[in-house]
Amino acid sequence: MVVKGNFSVRLVRVVDEYTKEPFKEHVGPDGLTYAEVEPDAEYLVELQVVGGEDSKKRYVFEGSIDDKKLNYISWLCKDQSRHDGIISKVNGERTIKAFKFQRPKLSKSASSQGSTMLLMGSVSYKIYEGVYAKEEAPRDIQEFTTGGDEVSDANMVMDKTVRSSKGRHSETTRIEGSHDTYGPGALVEEIELRYCTTVGLIYCGVLAKPSNVWDAYILMNPGKRRTADPGELLVEPKKIKYGGCSFLGRQIVAPKEADLFDLTDFPDSEPEGTAARAVRKDGPAVVSQSP
Numbered sequence: 001m002v003v004k005g006n007f008s009v010r011l012v013r014v015v016d017e018y019t020k021e022p023f024k025e026h027v028g029p030d031g032l033t034y035a036e037v038e039p040d041a042e043y044l045v046e047l048q049v050v051g052g053e054d055s056k057k058r059y060v061f062e063g064s065i066d067d068k069k070l071n072y073i074s075w076l077c078k079d080q081s082r083h084d085g086i087i088s089k090v091n092g093e094r095t096i097k098a099f100k101f102q103r104p105k106l107s108k109s110a111s112s113q114g115s116t117m118l119l120m121g122s123v124s125y126k127i128y129e130g131v132y133a134k135e136e137a138p139r140d141i142q143e144f145t146t147g148g149d150e151v152s153d154a155n156m157v158m159d160k161t162v163r164s165s166k167g168r169h170s171e172t173t174r175i176e177g178s179h180d181t182y183g184p185g186a187l188v189e190e191i192e193l194r195y196c197t198t199v200g201l202i203y204c205g206v207l208a209k210p211s212n213v214w215d216a217y218i219l220m221n222p223g224k225r226r227t228a229d230p231g232e233l234l235v236e237p238k239k240i241k242y243g244g245c246s247f248l249g250r251q252i253v254a255p256k257e258a259d260l261f262d263l264t265d266f267p268d269s270e271p272e273g274t275a276a277r278a279v280r281k282d283g284p285a286v287v288s289q290s291p
Contacts, residue, residue: 045085
């Protein structure tokens with residue numbers, strides 16, 4: 001959650017209509033807040049007025065997703081909160097759809113721009129004092145179109161990058177009668193947060209690399225990861241020590257340590273060209289070719 005002044009903004013995962021869970025957040029070397037997300041997760045933006053003295057004063061939130069301005073504004077009072085998404089209004093019915101993190105495509109006009117920050121998606125809000133506009137009946141709003149389908153940097157690695165698109169989750173409510181509306185007055189605050197995959201955050205230096213070399217390789221190369229088939233045997237490695245040298249009870253050379261995968265439950269032989277697989281419970285697979 002990014003809190004500035006009396007306002008907060010954060011991304012929340014949509015579990016169902018009643019359950020929203022915040023994503024993990026990290027503060028980068030630049031002092032900005034980064035949300036750790038994953039492809040295909042659906043989300044909304046949670047806005048809140050967390051302070052202030054006047055409980056009746058309205059504040060207007062004007063948001064942008066991946067540098068594209070939302071086609072509506074939101075207004076809140078002290079201690080109020082709401083969720084922003086892809087909103088449309090048609091014939092008195094208001095529908096809010098979730099955003100979805102997706103891997104972008106590389107545009108045809110791609111070039112090499114060389115900035116790791118291009119891996120990041122962004123959510124930003126300008127917050128204004130609310131100025132009473134008028135009382136009006138609900139007006140139609142066309143569905144917002146996200147702008148994150150393509151990226152233009154040929155150096156970007158797609159498995160490290162996500163952008164916002166339209167999700168499947170939606171909630172619809174009926175709006176009856178007229179209501180007060182507010183427009184933006186004086187600018188009060190600006191809030192920005194960025195989001196990226198775990199691998200992208202490591203790549204950009206927001207998160208540290210895992211200390212284990214193998215785990216770091218698997219994490220940084222997600223495209224090479226495989227998922228075990230239900231019929232495969234899960235084998236958890238055992239740590240063993242080997243080598244080393246002692247003389248007269250004194251250790252001359254320290255023993256080395258390795259992972260041992262016990263494959264005794266596999267068949268003695270398999271057809272030529274097939275692979276016997278041992279799958280670690282934490283995900284990475286070790287593959288040994290049958291003789």
